[in-house]
Amino acid sequence: MKTAIIGAGYRGRTILGLLRGMPFFELIAAADPRFAGSPVKNSQKRQIPQAFGEGGPSKSAENAGAPSMAGTGTADPFEGLRLYSDGPEDYRRMLAEERPELVFICSPWNCHIPQALDCLKAGCHVALEIRGGRELGEYQPLMGFPGKVFPLENIIFRRDILAVREMVRAGLFGEIVSMRGGYRHDLRDELVDAAGVLGGDAAPVARSAAPGSPAAASTAAGSPISAAAPGLRERPSEAWRGRLYTSENADIYPTHSIAPLCLIGDVHTLANVTAFASKAAGLRERLGAGCPKITLGDIVSTVARTSDGKLLTLTHDTTLPRPRSYGIEIQGTRGIWDEDNHRIYIEGRSPFEQWEPDAGYIEEYLDPMWRRWGAEALAADRHHGGMDYIMLRAIEEDLRGEGAAGQSGSPAPAFSYPATLADLALWTSITPLSAKSIAEGCTVELH
Numbered sequence: 341m342k343t344a345i346i347g348a349g350y351r352g353r354t355i356l357g358l359l360r361g362m363p364f365f366e367l368i369a370a371a372d373p374r375f376a377g378s379p380v381k382n383s384q385k386r387q388i389p390q391a392f393g394e395g396g397p398s399k400s401a402e403n404a405g406a407p408s409m410a411g412t413g414t415a416d417p418f419e420g421l422r423l424y425s426d427g428p429e430d431y432r433r434m435l436a437e438e439r440p441e442l443v444f445i446c447s448p449w450n451c452h453i454p455q456a457l458d459c460l461k462a463g464c465h466v467a468l469e470i471r472g473g474r475e476l477g478e479y480q481p482l483m484g485f486p487g488k489v490f491p492l493e494n495i496i497f498r499r500d501i502l503a504v505r506e507m508v509r510a511g512l513f514g515e516i517v518s519m520r521g522g523y524r525h526d527l528r529d530e531l532v533d534a535a536g537v538l539g540g541d542a543a544p545v546a547r548s549a550a551p552g553s554p555a556a557a558s559t560a561a562g563s564p565i566s567a568a569a570p571g572l573r574e575r576p577s578e579a580w581r582g583r584l585y586t587s588e589n590a591d592i593y594p595t596h597s598i599a600p601l602c603l604i605g606d607v608h609t610l611a612n613v614t615a616f617a618s619k620a621a622g623l624r625e626r627l628g629a630g631c632p633k634i635t636l637g638d639i640v641s642t643v644a645r646t647s648d649g650k651l652l653t654l655t656h657d658t659t660l661p662r663p664r665s666y667g668i669e670i671q672g673t674r675g676i677w678d679e680d681n682h683r684i685y686i687e688g689r690s691p692f693e694q695w696e697p698d699a700g701y702i703e704e705y706l707d708p709m710w711r712r713w714g715a716e717a718l719a720a721d722r723h724h725g726g727m728d729y730i731m732l733r734a735i736e737e738d739l740r741g742e743g744a745a746g747q748s749g750s751p752a753p754a755f756s757y758p759a760t761l762a763d764l765a766l767w768t769s770i771t772p773l774s775a776k777s778i779a780e781g782c783t784v785e786l787h
């Protein structure tokens with residue numbers, strides 16, 4: 341399948357690296373304005389491998405301390421691709437000239453919907469990154485095209501999450517009553533630039549270009565991204581993301597927390613949403629006198645209720661010290677799973693009122709995708725413990741089924757991707773819904 345990518349920053353490069361190891365995806369082109377000024381001429385096909393350096397994707401808010409591109413398939417994710425960098429609209433020229441069948445969109449949040457719309461109009465399938473929502477109904481223009489949209493929420497492809505979905509389907513937890521999740525990740529270092537400015541652009545010199553550091557190696561090797569923006573943050577998302585903390589008060593990044601709950605509990609609509617925000621003390625204490633007015637509470641707690649009475653409790657927690665966690669908990673009439681502590685309690689099976697380790701249960705209820713591709717996923721995707729690889733395999737399998745179903749006499753596809761554009765719209769709607777609930781002190785009713 342002729343495949344292109346829009347937005348080749350941290351996430352785009354990680355995905356490109358993995359796609360290289362998957363022959364189904366024929367990588368043809370990438371569009372990113374930051375290629376401009378790179379040693380490679382615009383739209384010229386890359387012939388010579390050009391190392392990104394050991395570090396590969398930058399040390400990032402999502403993956404502080406993450407391993408190198410080793411395990412993502414290649415040292416140079418752009419090798420052999422045609423690059424389009426003539427401004428923010430140049431992806432359109434890429435669509436017209438390269439005619440890709442599938443486009444991965446890994447650009448900043450404000451680009452996703454217009455770019456996806458252009459891809460769908462051009463007849464492509466779209467693999468679309470996650471984001472915080474902006475307004476209700478914003479994904480509506482993407483509905484109804486023949487091209488498919490695959491939300492790239494990788495957490496739902498985790499080995500344990502998919503196994504717990506199987507446990508729920510088998511009735512192990514009885515009737516599901518309550519599910520908790522969170523995006524609980526101390527971002528204070530990532531949100532502030534080298535000059536101490538929240539949402540500023542200055543590159544963290546000491547961190548990214550220390551002699552002998554991975555990022556220094558990357559620059560020396562001529563990474564097109566680094567060469568394009570001397571003195572600026574290598575990962576611009578950290579700038580625009582930081583600025584949200586002075587303008588919003590909402591769960592601004594809800595998909596990692598809600599998507600696994602919706603997958604496990606088979607939730608596709610919500611009845612109402614109520615959110616609460618704590619005071620904003622974490623950044624004030626960290627930044628001291630120079631701190632701008634912070635609008636986003638340190639803890640934003642959102643409770644969503646489904647029409648059949650399930651509670652989904654979400655926590656956005658990014659500006660207080662803590663080890664990273666998703667804090668998932670699934671509770672039903674017959675048992676409970678506690679993701680953080682890797683433990684489970686099933687009434688009648690576990691010793692009375694005693695937790696058991698969840699590992700044996702996960703093995704027993706392993707999802708078919710992990711049974712089939714688990715070994716290769718763990719070998720190919722050390723960066724994210726296999727979940728990105730399983731996600732890409734799931735796209736491949738879905739599209740193969742699509743092709744087979746189109747042939748006369750072929751049976752309907754046996755496999756479909758476990759999330760849809762409508763699911764992505766639901767997950768991201770938590771941002772505007774929580775904003776409204778907090779601002780107006782109300783429960784937002786949806787039906």
Ligand SMILES: NC(=O)c1ccc[n+]([C@@H]2O[C@H](COP(=O)([O-])OP(=O)(O)OC[C@H]3O[C@@H](n4cnc5c(N)ncnc54)[C@H](O)[C@@H]3O)[C@@H](O)[C@H]2O)c1
Pocket residue numbers: 346347348349350351352371372373374400402427428429431446447448449451469470471492493494574575576577578
């Ligand atoms: N699922 C995950 O684990 C995960 C992890 C990190 C990021 N993400 C998501 O991936 C997306 C990208 O995040 P990132 O961390 O890679 O950000 P980033 O800032 O590292 O990369 C974004 C890239 O898009 C490019 N870009 C900007 N405008 C563009 C345009 N008009 N056309 C083409 N390219 C353009 C930028 O130059 C940059 O290289 C976001 O939606 C983010 O939420 C997901």
